Amino acid sequence: MSKSARKWLHLLWIVPVGGLAVGAVMAAKMMYVPADLDLSLSRTTESGLYVSSLEPGISPVAIGSIHSWTVEVTTPDGTPVEDAVISVAGGMPQHGHGLPTSPQVTQSLGEGRYLVEGVKFNMPGWWTLTLSIDGSSGSDEATFNLSL
Amino acid sequence: MLRIGTAIVTAGLALTLLSACAPQGQNSSAPWSAEEIALITALSLSRLPELPPDPSNRVADDPAAAALGELLFSDTRLSSNGEVSCASCHLPERHFQDDLALARGVGETTRRTMPIAGTAYSPWLFWDGRKDSLWSQALGPLESGVEHGTDRTHVARVIAAEYTQAYAELFGPLPDLSKLPAHAAPAGAPDAVEAWETLSEEQKDSVDRVFANAGKAIAAFERTIVPTPTRFDAYADALAGGAATEGLMTEQEELGLKLFIGEGSCVNCHNGPLFTDNHFHNTGVPAVADLPADLGRALAVEQVATDPFNCLGAYSDAGPADCAELKYMTVDGEELVRAFKTPSLRGVAQRPPYMHAGQIGTVTEVLDHYNSAPSAPAGHSELEPLSMSAEELGALEAFLRTLDYDP
Numbered sequence: 261m262s263k264s265a266r267k268w269l270h271l272l273w274i275v276p277v278g279g280l281a282v283g284a285v286m287a288a289k290m291m292y293v294p295a296d297l298d299l300s301l302s303r304t305t306e307s308g309l310y311v312s313s314l315e316p317g318i319s320p321v322a323i324g325s326i327h328s329w330t331v332e333v334t335t336p337d338g339t340p341v342e343d344a345v346i347s348v349a350g351g352m353p354q355h356g357h358g359l360p361t362s363p364q365v366t367q368s369l370g371e372g373r374y375l376v377e378g379v380k381f382n383m384p385g386w387w388t389l390t391l392s393i394d395g396s397s398g399s400d401e402a403t404f405n406l407s408l
Numbered sequence: 409m410l411r412i413g414t415a416i417v418t419a420g421l422a423l424t425l426l427s428a429c430a431p432q433g434q435n436s437s438a439p440w441s442a443e444e445i446a447l448i449t450a451l452s453l454s455r456l457p458e459l460p461p462d463p464s465n466r467v468a469d470d471p472a473a474a475a476l477g478e479l480l481f482s483d484t485r486l487s488s489n490g491e492v493s494c495a496s497c498h499l500p501e502r503h504f505q506d507d508l509a510l511a512r513g514v515g516e517t518t519r520r521t522m523p524i525a526g527t528a529y530s531p532w533l534f535w536d537g538r539k540d541s542l543w544s545q546a547l548g549p550l551e552s553g554v555e556h557g558t559d560r561t562h563v564a565r566v567i568a569a570e571y572t573q574a575y576a577e578l579f580g581p582l583p584d585l586s587k588l589p590a591h592a593a594p595a596g597a598p599d600a601v602e603a604w605e606t607l608s609e610e611q612k613d614s615v616d617r618v619f620a621n622a623g624k625a626i627a628a629f630e631r632t633i634v635p636t637p638t639r640f641d642a643y644a645d646a647l648a649g650g651a652a653t654e655g656l657m658t659e660q661e662e663l664g665l666k667l668f669i670g671e672g673s674c675v676n677c678h679n680g681p682l683f684t685d686n687h688f689h690n691t692g693v694p695a696v697a698d699l700p701a702d703l704g705r706a707l708a709v710e711q712v713a714t715d716p717f718n719c720l721g722a723y724s725d726a727g728p729a730d731c732a733e734l735k736y737m738t739v740d741g742e743e744l745v746r747a748f749k750t751p752s753l754r755g756v757a758q759r760p761p762y763m764h765a766g767q768i769g770t771v772t773e774v775l776d777h778y779n780s781a782p783s784a785p786a787g788h789s790e791l792e793p794l795s796m797s798a799e800e801l802g803a804l805e806a807f808l809r810t811l812d813y814d815p
């Protein structure tokens with residue numbers, strides 16, 4: 261990936277986290293994951309263009325191991341979205357840092373499913389993963405919460 | 409009547425509330441929540457998983473390789489002055505470190521010697537992670553001008569002369585090294601570099617292969633160096649099993665543990681059974697005035713990516729699919745500037761001084777550092793001031809001592 265693409269990715273990461281900033285400041289001294297966090301791994305993207313789901317390649321998701329995830333993207337009516345360009349970013353809103361690695365979509369698995377490799381979490385607590393999806397209906401994104 | 413009724417209801421409520429937050433064992437003076445118990449038990453040495461295989465090193469778990477590696481680890485012939493071995497700085501009787509701020513080999517290093525126990529679990533080696541395997545790491549000090557001060561051709565010659573049979577049994581027959589110069593390497597002393605340039609590609613490759621294999625044997629030995637259980641582990645295991653924890657830790661130590669996993673946020677980075685996330689953080693540790701500026705991880709990513717002895721290189725036994733850490737490593741960003749690898753805290757109080765260049769002399773001063781969280785000399789510190797009382801800092805220090813190894 262080019263440097264500028266990475267920079268752009270970084271910005272994408274700031275957008276969802278920016279939305280959470282107020283909560284994050286309030287939670288700054290809070291050690292544990294907010295109780296009312298929506299941990300759903302299937303979400304409609306921000307502007308409603310897609311429905312995206314995440315599935316971890318290891319269970320439970322262990323802190324410290326590098327592993328892969330599968331992403332599935334469909335349109336709201338359930339049609340698989342093929343040939344989407346997907347990027348992944350994330351971090352810990354309460355700690356203000358990103359992911360320890362730079363995960364990438366390495367394969368399209370067919371039927372709207374994609375393999376994301378190189379995911380790792382290095383701390384217990386609240387993590388977010390943001391998928392930026394550029395597909396047949398345009399660009400959109402979704403942020404998922406994880407509690408580790 | 410009415411009043412008694414209310415009292416009963418209130419008492420009932422209070423009991424329910426109490427049992428909601430009390431753990432299985434009601435014995436503890438520091439009742440732990442379920443979340444706290446999960447965090448504490450995740451730190452126990454008994455939770456340490458089996459050592460993951462190292463696909464980049466075919467002999468990683470071969471006892472014969474470990475036996476050869478142990479000999480190489482303390483062989484001073486692998487140095488320019490015949491006096492330095494790995495064990496000169498990684499003293500086996502001192503938890504494989506040297507109690508110095510900066511290490512002394514044939515010269516003086518710019519960083520502190522790291523203890524070795526459990527480091528085989530880390531995907532990255534050195535304070536800045538510029539190596540991605542133990543075997544590749546071992547090659548660094550051999551050719552460092554301030555550590556062993558020697559070169560790969562000399563190392564290959566010593567192996568051929570002194571360890572002929574052990575080497576051949578593990579790696580196959582040695583190449584003919586008799587026509588090679590005494591000293592030759594692609595970097596380092598000008599004479600050695602000049603000599604290296606006269607070698608054919610085939611000669612270079614055969615030297616590199618013996619050199620890498622020496623590293624693989626040393627790595628096999630280092631994989632056998634693991635931490636031993638401490639008083640804290642006995643406490644955590646008792647807690648996990650719902651057994652009595654009385655007498656295993658004092659109240660002060662329990663308070664320290666509570667702060668460690670709670671308000672102190674220590675467990676963010678010092679997590680898992682080795683008390684490290686094996687990742688890199690800028691914690692605002694001051695620079696050393698007389699040393700060149702140290703950017704930590706920010707400079708290391710390029711070095712490890714281009715290292716001929718990395719996981720993807722010609723001397724690695726791994727397939728590309730085994731090198732995920734290297735392939736998906738984060739290579740730029742502010743977070744890498746002056747970020748250093750989180751050290752394990754096992755046995756930490758027994759081995760001052762602290763930090764990547766021994767900047768901080770005592771555990772008490774380390775805690776003062778966390779309490780005030782000074783801004784970083786470069787990059788941005790991840791810490792926030794803790795503003796803890798002297799009593800709380802004392803408790804944290806007492807807790808760290810529960811991680812002491814038996815003498």
Ligand SMILES: [Cu+2]
Pocket residue numbers: 352355357383676
């Ligand atoms: Cu964090």
